[in-house]
Amino acid sequence: MSDMKVWGFTDDRGTALGAVRVPGRVVAYVRAGAALLDLGVTPVAVYGSGHDGEGLDPVKAGELEAAGVPYLGPGRVVDEARLRGLGPELIVDVTYDGKSSYALDEGVAERLGVPLAALSVGNELPLAAIMGRFRELAAALGAPGGGVVDPVAPAEAALREAAAQVDVTVLALSGAGADQVHLARPHAWPELARLQELGVRVVDPGPGPGANWLTADWEHAAALRPDLVLFDSRANAVGPGAFPPVGHARVAPWNPETPPSPAAYARFFEGIAVALPA
Structure with a gap:
């Protein structure tokens, strides 16, 4: 027993x-x-x-x-x-x-x-x-769940409203160095796919090898003409202070390993809602 x-x-x-x-x-x-x-x-x-x-x-x-x-x-x-x-x-x-x-x-x-x-x-x-x-x-594991307010729904509603008011294309990427960049395929990342569902125009980098990323040069990234670049903010990636400008795009952080909790993703959606019309 x-x-x-x-x-x-x-x-x-x-x-x-x-x-x-x-x-x-x-x-x-x-x-x-x-x-x-x-x-x-x-x-x-x-x-x-x-x-x-x-x-x-x-x-x-x-x-x-x-x-x-x-x-x-x-x-x-x-x-x-x-x-x-x-x-x-x-x-x-x-x-x-x-x-x-x-x-x-x-x-x-x-x-x-x-x-x-x-x-x-x-x-x-x-x-x-x-x-x-x-x-x-x-x-x-015993965590209390009753009565907890889910912050994702209002954050998504705010993002949907912000996306509907602007004509902005978004490119998500991970800097690999001065000559190379990994461009995210939106369908491969659940949070990027969700951005698309909420009306954000996340662009696909185009055909080529790689299920999650297309590895290319920075000229290819610029040729996609994004208005906003979501850059990989993890320590292992090259940040915007070290990679060349992507055309005239603004930049905002994206953590491809955001903790899968409502609180963390609500903060992510809120940040994108602010960055879109900036």
């Missing part, structure tokens, strides 16, 4: 997880951890991805630093002894393909004997469903 599973959750790989009690000590990939914190679950630690270094990228951190959540470094080289010492009861990662965890090798969790939940952040789910899955996990 002592091994009876009283807690269960099925992640977005279809993996059924179980535990003898509700997990209280959660270690998470930074993006997932920031979302869970927004939703009322404070991780005991977070780890990064292969893009991250030994310090926590403040753009990806959300409120984690303010909450005093320690950072363990990149997940692929995480110190397993240190992770074990934290006594984790659940590891939460994300998945882009619905098959594998993104930032931490599942073998690490298996060696520790800790269940690993991977939630989808890829384009197989619309943005609302992605946020909904994180809410479901947070609720399963």
Whole structure:
């Protein structure tokens, strides 16, 4: 009877997880951890991805630093002894393909004997469903859900109104250097697809290799004649202070790893609503 599973959750790989009690000590990939914190679950630690270094990228951190959540470094080289010492009861990662965890090798969790939940952040789910899955996990972990006002709806309404009043084309990109840039394909990014649904004219970079990005030169980006450039604001990307002007486009930040929480995406939509008519 002592091994009876009283807690269960099925992640977005279809993996059924179980535990003898509700997990209280959660270690998470930074993006997932920031979302869970927004939703009322404070991780005991977070780890990064292969893009991250030994310090926590403040753009990806959300409120984690303010909450005093320690950072363990990149997940692929995480110190397993240190992770074990934290006594984790659940590891939460994300998945882009619905098959594998993104930032931490599942073998690490298996060696520790800790269940690993991977939630989808890829384009197989619309943005609302992605946020909904994180809410479901947070609720399963004991976060209060009743009476919480969802800030996304008013932020989306404000953005829809702003988009209807301007004739602005938007290009999302990630700077790779002085000679190269990754141009986002809107359909591949749930938040960019949602911008399009709300009336924002997010342009596609055109044909070529790459499911999520078209890698090109800055001249190609300028030839698309955007009015507003959403630049990748993560620490691993080249920012607007170091890349050439994209025609006469204005710039505004975009975090491709925004925490999948209503609070975080409401802030993103509010920022775009302000940037469009600027």
